[in-house]
Amino acid sequence: xxxxxxRLKERGILGMNRRNADFIMPxxxxxxxxxxxxxxLTKKLAQEAGxxxxxxxxxxxxxxxxxxxxxxxxxxxxxxxxxxRGSGGNGILVAESRRKDLFFKHDGSVLDMNQIKYxxxxxxxxxxxxxxxxxxxxxxxxxKFDPIFKxxxxxxxxxxxxxxxxxxxxxxMLRLPTKLSSGRANLHQGAIGVGVxxxxxxxxxxxxxxxxxxxxxxxxxxLKSIQIPGWDEILINAARAREIVGLDYLGVDIVxxxxxxxxxxxxxxxxxxxxxxxxxxxLRPRLEQVQNxxxxxxxxxxxxxxxxxxxxxxxxxxxAL
Amino acid sequence: xxRNNRGIIAIAVVITSLAGLIFIYKVKHxxxxxxxxxxxxxxNVEARITFDSPPGPAQxxxxxxxxxxxxxxxxxxxxxxxxxxxxxxxxxxxxxxxTVRRTRGSQALYYRVQLRRVENDSMxxxxxxxxxxxxxxYGEMEKAAAMAILEEARRSSADVATFxxxxxxxxxxxNPSENYRFFLRQASTPMEKINIQMHILAGARVPARVIQGVxxxxxxxxxxxxxxxxxxxxxxWLTFNPDTSEQGLPENLLVWRIGQEPLLxxxxxxxxxxxxxxxxxxxxxxxxxxxYPVSSSSxxxxxxxxxxxxxxQNLYKVLLLIPLGALLVVFSRNxxxxxxxxxxxxxxxxxxxxxxxxxxxxxxxxxIVAMGLALRSVLDRMHLLLVPRLASVLILxxxxxxxxxxxxxxxxxxxxxxxxMFPMVILAMTIxxxxxxxxxxxxGDAIGQGLGSLAVxxxxxxxxxxxxxEHLFFVFPELVLxxxxxxxxxxxxxxxxxxxxxxxxxx
Numbered sequence: 048x049x050x051x052x053x054r055l056k057e058r059g060i061l062g063m064n065r066r067n068a069d070f071i072m073p074x075x076x077x078x079x080x081x082x083x084x085x086x087x088l089t090k091k092l093a094q095e096a097g098x099x100x101x102x103x104x105x106x107x108x109x110x111x112x113x114x115x116x117x118x119x120x121x122x123x124x125x126x127x128x129x130x131x132r133g134s135g136g137n138g139i140l141v142a143e144s145r146r147k148d149l150f151f152k153h154d155g156s157v158l159d160m161n162q163i164k165y166x167x168x169x170x171x172x173x174x175x176x177x178x179x180x181x182x183x184x185x186x187x188x189x190x191k192f193d194p195i196f197k198x199x200x201x202x203x204x205x206x207x208x209x210x211x212x213x214x215x216x217x218x219x220m221l222r223l224p225t226k227l228s229s230g231r232a233n234l235h236q237g238a239i240g241v242g243v244x245x246x247x248x249x250x251x252x253x254x255x256x257x258x259x260x261x262x263x264x265x266x267x268x269x270l271k272s273i274q275i276p277g278w279d280e281i282l283i284n285a286a287r288a289r290e291i292v293g294l295d296y297l298g299v300d301i302v303x304x305x306x307x308x309x310x311x312x313x314x315x316x317x318x319x320x321x322x323x324x325x326x327x328x329x330l331r332p333r334l335e336q337v338q339n340x341x342x343x344x345x346x347x348x349x350x351x352x353x354x355x356x357x358x359x360x361x362x363x364x365x366x367a368l
Numbered sequence: 369x370x371r372n373n374r375g376i377i378a379i380a381v382v383i384t385s386l387a388g389l390i391f392i393y394k395v396k397h398x399x400x401x402x403x404x405x406x407x408x409x410x411x412n413v414e415a416r417i418t419f420d421s422p423p424g425p426a427q428x429x430x431x432x433x434x435x436x437x438x439x440x441x442x443x444x445x446x447x448x449x450x451x452x453x454x455x456x457x458x459x460x461x462x463x464x465x466x467t468v469r470r471t472r473g474s475q476a477l478y479y480r481v482q483l484r485r486v487e488n489d490s491m492x493x494x495x496x497x498x499x500x501x502x503x504x505x506y507g508e509m510e511k512a513a514a515m516a517i518l519e520e521a522r523r524s525s526a527d528v529a530t531f532x533x534x535x536x537x538x539x540x541x542x543n544p545s546e547n548y549r550f551f552l553r554q555a556s557t558p559m560e561k562i563n564i565q566m567h568i569l570a571g572a573r574v575p576a577r578v579i580q581g582v583x584x585x586x587x588x589x590x591x592x593x594x595x596x597x598x599x600x601x602x603x604x605w606l607t608f609n610p611d612t613s614e615q616g617l618p619e620n621l622l623v624w625r626i627g628q629e630p631l632l633x634x635x636x637x638x639x640x641x642x643x644x645x646x647x648x649x650x651x652x653x654x655x656x657x658x659x660y661p662v663s664s665s666s667x668x669x670x671x672x673x674x675x676x677x678x679x680x681q682n683l684y685k686v687l688l689l690i691p692l693g694a695l696l697v698v699f700s701r702n703x704x705x706x707x708x709x710x711x712x713x714x715x716x717x718x719x720x721x722x723x724x725x726x727x728x729x730x731x732x733x734x735x736i737v738a739m740g741l742a743l744r745s746v747l748d749r750m751h752l753l754l755v756p757r758l759a760s761v762l763i764l765x766x767x768x769x770x771x772x773x774x775x776x777x778x779x780x781x782x783x784x785x786x787x788x789m790f791p792m793v794i795l796a797m798t799i800x801x802x803x804x805x806x807x808x809x810x811x812g813d814a815i816g817q818g819l820g821s822l823a824v825x826x827x828x829x830x831x832x833x834x835x836x837x838e839h840l841f842f843v844f845p846e847l848v849l850x851x852x853x854x855x856x857x858x859x860x861x862x863x864x865x866x867x868x869x870x871x872x873x874x875x
Contacts, residue, residue: 051869052863052864052869055869060864060868062864064861064862064863064864064865065862068860068862069862110753161751165751172753172754173754174804235809254874257871257874258874259874320868324871324872
């Protein structure tokens with residue numbers, strides 16, 4: 048056990064306690080949390096900053112308005128309903144297609160209006176939210192993900208998670224839904240985490256349920272060496288998040304839409320640590336490198352360049368592993 | 369904001385040492401017991417006053433201990449028969465006054481006192497610095513002898529204490545010098561002897577007095593009252609054995625009164641006599657602490673839990689252990705990384721286990737939660753909103769608990785009755801949380817978190833059941849500060865959790 052402790056320390060693996068005490072608490076001012084905890088607000092802020100986000104069709108914030116769902120969904124073939132303050136990907140309902148009054152989930156199961164209303168009411172009562180407080184339900188555009196991910200995702204939408212520290216992207220991964228995760232892209236629910244070279248946007252090794260894998264368990268497609276299109280734009284969008292919400296330690300979730308390109312999905316003030324396993328590399332040395340830089344350039348583009356300089360050599364070293 | 373680890377450690381050290389100091393003070397100085405079954409030896413001293421009374425009224429006035437040095441009076445009683453009794457304090461002494469209007473024949477009165485040995489002789493020093501006595505008007509020969517004695521003692525001494533000791537050594541010499549022999553002729557009783565010693569010492573203007581006490585011995589039935597010499601050195605009274613010149617109060621000397629007057633005064637009686645006996649007995653220390661504040665002057669005990677009503681005391685016996693449970697939760701979550709439902713739910717479950725006992729508690733908990741989960745899944749189909757659904761789960765939990773109690777009573781299993789001890793709101797919330805986790809993350813996570821909570825609860829239960837811990841935290845509530853310091857330190861623990869060692873083992 049002590050040997051593992053030492054090995055993890057040597058590899059610079061960041062633990063939960065250190066993440067909270069040394070990075071989240073000192074770098075993320077508490078007062079800015081509401082900006083990322085409330086996804087309606089995050090979306091608005093990102094949009095004002097000129098970033099692309101999935102279009103918001105409507106917000107349902109009282110039980111009375113649940114009745115209005117019918118007309119809100121009237122002209123839509125697909126949509127996503129999710130809690131504004133949800134955590135860990137809980138409470139997200141995705142309707143993929145529609146036939147008359149019935150919607151269908153990605154696994155083909157039927158959703159009638161009553162089920163949608165019940166789910167919405169559950170969201171409002173705070174069932175999926177941090178601290179079980181009253182919440183709002185968001186109805187938004189369902190992303191049509193980029194065909195590059197067609198082979199490596201099983202139902203649901205893959206997304207890209209970038210850890211941004213002081214506005215510098217330090218590590219990234221691709222999160223692929225599986226049958227086990229029932230279409231969700233959250234690792235602890237069974238999604239695959241694929242490490243992505245933060246400089247080049249090429250996938251490295253992958254992990255699933257805390258174990259390394261090479262192929263998608265459902266589609267059998269290889270996971271390595273996929274070049275994510277528009278990587279620089281993704282990084283710049285992620286780097287801008289710092290100024291938008293005023294948090295220095297952030298997880299930025301981005302989806303790649305077939306037609307609309309990279310879109311900001313949400314920000315996370317307490318991003319998970321599994322990204323280290325996906326990349327086969329610890330966060331701590333990178334975070335400390337960024338922490339030691341005295342004056343960071345204010346322009347996101349410069350910070351992305353800086354990240355590429357800082358992490359390029361290490362990245363190839365990791366890839367060689 | 370203190371982010372500096374050194375600052376945090378300093379704060380924790382300060383808090384811990386503060387608690388440690390109070391703790392040591394209470395153990396060493398106030399003599400509070402470290403274990404719940406620690407026993408203390410007490411002296412039981414009995415004074416038996418006997419006399420013959422001719423027909424008619426009788427009065428007996430007896431000196432009794434007031435604040436004997438080296439002892440603390442834990443209890444006393446008087447056996448007075450038909451006599452009226454009054455107790456009063458006069459100066460530095462206390463007297464019991466027995467009176468009766470009509471009596472005859474041989475009579476006996478008793479005074480019994482229970483004493484505990486303590487390190488404290490300040491009681492004897494009350495009354496300020498006495499004025500030095502006048503030099504007595506010695507006779508011619510007497511004066512020459514006294515001055516020679518004093519001069520000799522003074523030559524070989526440095527201060528009052530050594531002066532008196534030198535004097536007493538020569539006074540008690542088996543072959544005394546001519547000067548001493550002059551005085552020794554007049555000393556036939558111990559009291560006369562001390563009076564002569566004081567008479568000579570007055571020649572050097574040394575303030576002196578007599579104290580009378582009983583040398584206690586276990587199981588002795590005939591103890592004598594003996595006089596002891598005290599001289600004042602300008603700061604305090606020093607005690608000397610008039611026969612051996614030994615300085616200091618013997619540990620087993622119970623001072624009965626200050627002054628040389630006889631212990632007893634009586635009117636209308638004959639053959640007045642007093643007899644002492646003493647014995648040692650054991651008493652549970654904690655019970656004593658509860659019943660008699662060790663030292664009324666100690667603020668710490670004046671404001672302790674011992675002064676609360678008994679049922680409140682019992683409540684605090686439980687409450688004071690909760691910080692320890694909270695520390696356990698902190699440790700399990702931040703150092704080990706055990707997933708639990710809610711932060712402090714395991715503590716509440718452990719408290720419930722305390723009422724039911726462990727095996728029954730676990731079985732009942734599992735049964736109630738399982739029943740609740742099953743019923744909750746039925747409720748789920750009705751598409752109820754969160755709060756009404758939570759209320760419904762709560763009602764179902766109470767019904768399950770009632771059903772278990774009634775059924776087990778019918779079947780003759782008395783332990784099932786304790787189902788009612790569980791905090792049902794906690795159970796209802798557990799069930800709700802568990803079913804959400806079950807749905808969202810699968811049964812593995814739900815059962816894992818349930819077992820994690822249960823495991824922490826079982827360990828917490830072990831702590832709550834521990835008599836020694838309960839005793840320590842109740843008698844020494846300052847230990848809660850140590851727990852606080854530990855929580856503060858763990859709050860800055862940034863190392864890996866044990867669960868992360870497993871999670872990241874492939875890294």
